[in-house]
Amino acid sequence: MKLQPLLAAIAFLILLLSVFLHVIADLDSDRQALLDFAESVPHIRKLNWNLALPICKSWAGIACNKDGTRVIAIHLPAVGLFGPIPANSIGKLDALKVLSLRANYLNGSVPSDLLSIPSLQSVYLQHNSFSGDIPVSLSPRLGVLDLSFNSFTGEIPSTIKNLTRLSVLNLQFNSLTGEIPSLDTLRLTNLNLSYNMLNGSVPDPLQKFPLTSFAGNSHLCGTPLNSCSSTPSPSPAADGSAIPEKQKAVHSKKLSTGIIIAIVVVVSLVMFLLVLVISFCCLKKKVSHSTSIIKEKVANGGRSEKPEDFGSGVPDAEKNKLVFFEGCSYSFNLEDLLRASAEVLGKGSYGTAYKAVLDEATIVVVKRLREVGVAKKEFEQHMEIVGRAGRHPNIVPLRAYYYSKDEKLLVNEYMPAGSLSAALHGINC
Ligand SMILES: *[C@@H]1O[C@H](CO)[C@@H](O)[C@H](O)[C@H]1NC(C)=O
Ligand SMILES: *[C@@H]1O[C@H](CO)[C@@H](O)[C@H](O)[C@H]1NC(C)=O
Ligand SMILES: *[C@@H]1O[C@H](CO)[C@@H](O)[C@H](O)[C@H]1NC(C)=O
Numbered sequence: 431m432k433l434q435p436l437l438a439a440i441a442f443l444i445l446l447l448s449v450f451l452h453v454i455a456d457l458d459s460d461r462q463a464l465l466d467f468a469e470s471v472p473h474i475r476k477l478n479w480n481l482a483l484p485i486c487k488s489w490a491g492i493a494c495n496k497d498g499t500r501v502i503a504i505h506l507p508a509v510g511l512f513g514p515i516p517a518n519s520i521g522k523l524d525a526l527k528v529l530s531l532r533a534n535y536l537n538g539s540v541p542s543d544l545l546s547i548p549s550l551q552s553v554y555l556q557h558n559s560f561s562g563d564i565p566v567s568l569s570p571r572l573g574v575l576d577l578s579f580n581s582f583t584g585e586i587p588s589t590i591k592n593l594t595r596l597s598v599l600n601l602q603f604n605s606l607t608g609e610i611p612s613l614d615t616l617r618l619t620n621l622n623l624s625y626n627m628l629n630g631s632v633p634d635p636l637q638k639f640p641l642t643s644f645a646g647n648s649h650l651c652g653t654p655l656n657s658c659s660s661t662p663s664p665s666p667a668a669d670g671s672a673i674p675e676k677q678k679a680v681h682s683k684k685l686s687t688g689i690i691i692a693i694v695v696v697v698s699l700v701m702f703l704l705v706l707v708i709s710f711c712c713l714k715k716k717v718s719h720s721t722s723i724i725k726e727k728v729a730n731g732g733r734s735e736k737p738e739d740f741g742s743g744v745p746d747a748e749k750n751k752l753v754f755f756e757g758c759s760y761s762f763n764l765e766d767l768l769r770a771s772a773e774v775l776g777k778g779s780y781g782t783a784y785k786a787v788l789d790e791a792t793i794v795v796v797k798r799l800r801e802v803g804v805a806k807k808e809f810e811q812h813m814e815i816v817g818r819a820g821r822h823p824n825i826v827p828l829r830a831y832y833y834s835k836d837e838k839l840l841v842n843e844y845m846p847a848g849s850l851s852a853a854l855h856g857i858n859c
């Protein structure tokens with residue numbers, strides 16, 4: 431009679447135990463997968479991954495879910511990882527949501543088990559040396575896929591059409607060939623396929639993206655590029671330089687004087703307009719330069735999820751003049767910084783401080799100095815002194831600065847409350 435409740439209790443205990451063991455086993459297998467990865471991928475900066483430290487609390491670049499039972503994010507940007515990623519390492523982390531290994535020296539092909547992890551949402555593998563095809567099997571939850579600045583070849587896999595949550599797709603600066611698949615653009619806000627070897631026409635749904643999303647693909651046509659219709663087959667007529675000299679001479683003889691006069695008039699008109707536009711632009715630049723570089727985004731209700739473009743008044747030539755201090759492995763440039771979503775942290779007498787989120791692995795504090803009228807040399811000397819002081823472990827380190835006549839920016843590490851210890855152990859930079 432008392433047997434039934436006893437059996438029920440035992441069954442319940444067994445169930446509880448198996449759930450518990452299952453959880454332990456999952457974290458154990460995550461840990462083993464990461465150790466396998468660290469062992470087979472050489473890295474320049476040391477990783478503090480060992481069994482003596484708790485994986486969720488102390489391992490550099492690793493984040494777990496709230497109850498500490500699974501690894502959900504890997505952030506190892508610019509830690510000097512090199513060589514290929516072995517299969518059966520990171521690919522085994524089947525609760526992973528964010529994978530950021532950008533700005534390393536990883537090469538070889540991306541193992542097929544990596545981007546197909548079903549929980550995966552954000553992938554940042556830009557600025558590596560990956561080659562081979564983009565894996566066909568992709569997680570259906572992918573929202574961000576950044577494979578730019580690598581050496582991927584082959585076609586863009588057509589499975590990308592099925593990614594209904596995709597909002598950012600960056601594939602610029604690879605060697606991708608073939609035609610662009612017609613993507614589901616319901617959520618797609620950022621698309622960059624520039625500087626590849628793609629051909630064919632831009633699919634209708636993608637024609638709303640700007641020219642710079644497709645630039646540098648010489649065999650691609652259609653809005654927003656040149657129209658395709660006139661030259662279905664590769665014809666030399668499309669390119670003036672390909673016409674032999676003889677033929678050109680024949681052509682010019684056939685031109686009547688009327689046409690020549692018309693051409694001269696049109697050309698001089700265009701030149702005049704060009705001069706007008708250029709002088710107008712110069713004038714405008716002078717005015718806009720004194721207004722804001724980082725447009726303030728007043729935080730009334732939190733940040734938006736998608737990356738926002740903070741258009742800048744900085745001339746193109748100046749966009750790489752961010753000066754980094756020694757021993758800092760940040761790998762962004764001024765352009766990245768200006769584009770990052772920013773949030774005002776506070777305003778003081780010296781100027782305004784912003785929190786800039788470059789991606790979830792890189793958060794910095796940018797101080798924009800107001801009315802500092804020092805010469806460049808003097809400013810740089812001062813920065814050197816501040817930069818040296820920053821090597822002291824008790825001072826929030828200055829990582830980089832930017833100087834121009836109109837704008838002076840200081841870039842500090844971002845220290846969220848309570849993570850000083852993390853900062854001291856070099857996780858943030
Ligand atoms: C990857 O890089 C290493 C050196 O860092 C080199 O020895 C190896 O050949 C490269 N592999 C590929 C596939 O490019
Ligand atoms: C996309 O998904 C549909 C079903 O949802 C499937 O039939 C099709 O094969 C998938 N296409 C690719 C290229 O994976
Ligand atoms: C694009 O290039 C591929 C080879 O890479 C070729 O097979 C295909 O026919 C080309 N498509 C167009 C529209 O030119």
Ligand SMILES: *[C@@H]1O[C@H](CO)[C@@H](O)[C@H](O)[C@H]1NC(C)=O
Pocket residue numbers: 602621622623624640642643
């Ligand atoms: C695409 O990438 C190129 C190179 O980084 C950049 O110049 C261009 O502005 C980008 N286009 C868009 C739409 O982001």
